[in-house]
Amino acid sequence: MSAEPAAGDGTAPPDPLAVMRSRKYLGLLVMTAALGVPVSAAAFGFLALVQELQSLTYKDLPRALGLDGTPLWWPLPLLAVSGLLTALTIRHLPGTGGHKPAEGRVSGGPATARDLPGIALAALASLGLGAALGPEAPLIALGGGLAVYAARLVRPGLAPSAAPVVAAAGSFAAVSALLGSPLLGAFLLMEASGVAGTMLSLVLVPGLLASGVGALIFTGLGSWTGLGTYSLALPHVPHATQPTVAEFGWAVVLGVAAAAVGTGIRWLSLRVQEWVERAGRRRTAVTVLAALAVGVLALAYAWGTGRDASQVLYSGQNALGPLIAQSAGYTVPVLLALVLCKALAYCASLGALRGGPIFPAMFVGATGGLALSHLPGLTVTAGFAMGIGAMSAAMLRLPMTSVLLATLLLGREGVTVMPLVIVAVVVSYVLVLRPWGRSVRAPEAVGGVKGSGA
Structure with a gap:
């Protein structure tokens, strides 16, 4: 051709x-x-x-x-x-x-x-x-x-x-x-x-x-x-009620929070990357230290909460299903500890190791949404979905994909909460594009496919 x-x-x-x-x-x-x-x-x-x-x-x-x-x-x-x-x-x-x-x-x-x-x-x-x-x-x-x-x-x-x-x-x-x-x-x-x-x-x-x-x-x-398809799926999603005025208010709150957290994660991960790359001959030792920080965070979370350290480790893809299915068993302090430890482990991994940003962003957002669902006016499914969408928008800067990630994942319940997810995603996306968001060297989204003539 x-x-x-x-x-x-x-x-x-x-x-x-x-x-x-x-x-x-x-x-x-x-x-x-x-x-x-x-x-x-x-x-x-x-x-x-x-x-x-x-x-x-x-x-x-x-x-x-x-x-x-x-x-x-x-x-x-x-x-x-x-x-x-x-x-x-x-x-x-x-x-x-x-x-x-x-x-x-x-x-x-x-x-x-x-x-x-x-x-x-x-x-x-x-x-x-x-x-x-x-x-x-x-x-x-x-x-x-x-x-x-x-x-x-x-x-x-x-x-x-x-x-x-x-x-x-x-x-x-x-x-x-x-x-x-x-x-x-x-x-x-x-x-x-x-x-x-x-x-x-x-x-x-x-x-x-x-x-x-x-x-x-x-x-x-x-x-x-017999290994399955390794496809992202949530088999047990709590029933979603029709969106309320209060939940639209929570959508704005979640969008603002996700933009702030996402900007912080990007800033810190770039600082970790800069630290690793400036190490020169000591780069191997510094990379090991950054990776060890992930292990320390997992250890701290497991020791402090009695939960499994694997929730802080890995992508979070396989942990999303159990997280929402067992959400009633998580207290607000445990969820906040999980957000903090997972977000910091995410920063260290982004800056020093190799992989993709999507699933940890979804997990951090979902956990934050569940923590807020303990407050009046926000249901579990709505908080979970809005958290995924808003944090995905903050990290990926792909608003349409972020909406689809949060809603298609939840199946029929995702369609019900889609208006809330859209509001949360738009708020998060607009805020990370503001001057204070651009002051952090913005990562390009995963993909990078260029069109060309055949």
Whole structure:
């Protein structure tokens, strides 16, 4: 497929509609659909490996060593090893372990084949051993890079202008089932790309096709292996009542609070990143210290509340369901302690380790919303949903995706509280874009997919 003409050469760029009607574009669709199969299978394997590492290191290993259950101090050695392995990967393998999560996903084109091992290893070392980060950013990078690499093996003459479209399709396939719906994953990447008009359709059509294929592969592999799909889901959501005037007031409060907390998290995570990068030869030791801080926070939370340290560790994706299902058993002090410890662990992980920002932001927001639901005028489901949406907007700066994350996750109850979520998201989003929000070097949203001619 022909590349786009260079800017300033006096020729007009190709018409996206004409490109979409071309035979070469149809061939690209067939190729991206076919690539969706191995890419989504690789993404499934990556998620399965992360899950198994978490279970092996946190549950099985202590028993194998003769310990009576998992002791409170156990996260400390796990996080020390995580920091060590992540730092060594960043230092010695190409690609610096992928993007820096404190800065978000920078739009710099698909990862090269040379960088993929380092991205995978850094993410496994961070996510598998307790970092408070999610898997979506590594999956997006790995999916895009694998798709382009495979496409060039199949078609060595792949035009440079087609590579972004293939990379986008690979990213769509990789996250197709992670957020609970292939449509939600696709929407995340579309909004993050900033592509609009007919150019959006040019990238969107192969992406949606690969996403649909990927979701089928996730479902099939989950059924065949018995491991499930690793899809975000909440099986037990309390009934939501129709929104009240008081809850609209709480939506404003939650939006303001999320903007403040999100701005603080971004500021602190960037300071941690600056501290790590300025360490020079001591970077490995400083990364270990930052990772150990996550373990200390988990230990402090478990010791102070009697709850499981895993609520502070990891992405929080698997903890969202139990959190809302057992919300009646959480007191306000416990919920506030969880918000504080998880947010600080999130900052340390963003600044020093490797992973994605979505799920911890959702968990912090959900916990804060549940804490406020103990006050008059706010129900559990409404507080939970508004907290997710407002904090996602503060951290991701993707308002539409934030609304969908909070509402589609709750199913039928999410539709009921959607007006409240919209208000909370808009308030949070507007505030983080104000001058005091821009004073913090704003991270770009996860995704970074660029449109291009096919």
